Amino acid sequence: MRIVKVGEEKTMTPPRHHELFARLFYNGEKITVGRIWMSAFGGAEMDSHDSEHIFYILRGSAKMFNGKDTFFVEEGDSIIVEPGEPHSLTGNGKVDCEYIVITSPPLG
Secondary structure, eight states, X not given: OOOOOTTOSOEEOOTTEEEEEEEEEEEOSSOEEEEEXXXXXXXXXXXXXXXXXXXXXXXXXXXXXXXXXXXXXXXXXXXXXXXXXXXXXXXXXXXOEEEEEEEESOOO
């Protein structure tokens, strides 16, 4: 067992992301779990990879784009992105967003 206290995690901005910072509190061989704070104007460039993502919106709201449709998500919503599926989670231009993202397998 390991307990990770708030603030002990390393804070970073992943490549191809802007106006957000992430705290990875678990980065194992099979799964990565992070807590993300994204500004209303932040987000990630369109991406596609062999990993699966599960996003859980803790606070605020955002937009998810899958290459053809835009989905608006808010507190309490979950987003499941299958391996190989294009996706981009961005701010909605109105409120900041805080979310948990689980990635399996971890991105290189």
